[in-house]
Amino acid sequence: MAATLQKAPLPGRRAPRLAEAWPHKHKHKHKHKHEHGHDARRARRVIRRATDYRGFAPALDLALATFGWGWHIEAGLAALRLVLRGTFDRHPDLQIVLGHWGEMLLFALDRIDGLSSAAPHLDRRVADYFATNIHIATSGMLTPRLLRHALAYTSVDRILLSGDHPFRRFDAATLTDFLRTLPDPGDRRKIAHANAESLYGLEPLPAGTAARTTTGLQEDA
The missing domain is CATH 1.10.8 (Helicase, Ruva Protein; domain 3)
Structure with missing residues (x-):
């Protein structure tokens, strides 16, 4: 054998x-x-x-x-299997976070959605679960074109600014430059901290006060 x-x-x-x-x-x-x-x-x-x-x-x-390819493919496949198993149909409030801009899944989502025709047991199309149950973290990959691509497939409410410790570290200027590619200050706040506060139940910055976030951006919280 x-x-x-x-x-x-x-x-x-x-x-x-x-x-x-x-x-x-x-x-x-x-x-x-x-x-x-x-x-x-x-x-x-x-x-x-x-x-x-x-x-x-x-x-x-x-x-x-690991970091060059395997981690991302394996993590993306695990998440896709959760969708195809009907996990989010049985647990509609379940939320997961995929690092590295979705572990390759967002970049092939048009193709991946074709699995819907072979998965009639699902309540919705495969791509729909990315709008309701899956969040995307930057994981230290602060590239504006990746942000633009992600926004074409998911909403700004589902993108989290995140580091990649201990592999990559960024100073405030780098984070600020990345976030300023978003013209709307409200969208910057969401990605910088508000989305994470909502998802993880963190205490938000005090309302009505000026706060300097970890991004170095001066903003009204």
Whole structure:
């Protein structure tokens, strides 16, 4: 069985075996047939993930599997599976936050919405859940064109300014320059802090007072 579950090894690398990917399952030889099938499917997923990001220098393997690509694809897929499982139909008040401008999902949302025709069990179209249950965080990627793209697919009320500690840090001037790409001061306040206050139940800045936020913008709270 192990041989049928191996992927072809990448140059200079040995493909992981089933016993390595799922070692504790090989301690028991007498398993129910259904359990064997379930274990085999899980083992294939482990092996695929172990090899998809390998084949380069160790540092590049790690970067590809994490901040360069893997983190975002895996997080986006997990969120999409929540939608397709009908999680938000069963729990309509549930809210989640996706970092890095939506972990690739916003950029393919037109295409992803095509899944709606294959998911008749959902109450709404796939893209609709991004307007009611999913928030988008910047995660240190302060690029105006990403902001413009996000606003084309979701509302300003669902975008959160966020850092990416410990990977990236920004000074007040950088944050201010980013927020000033929004012409409306009210939209700046929402993204800078008001959206997070509402979502997380944080105490808002005192009403009617002038406050200097962490963005360095002077504003009326």
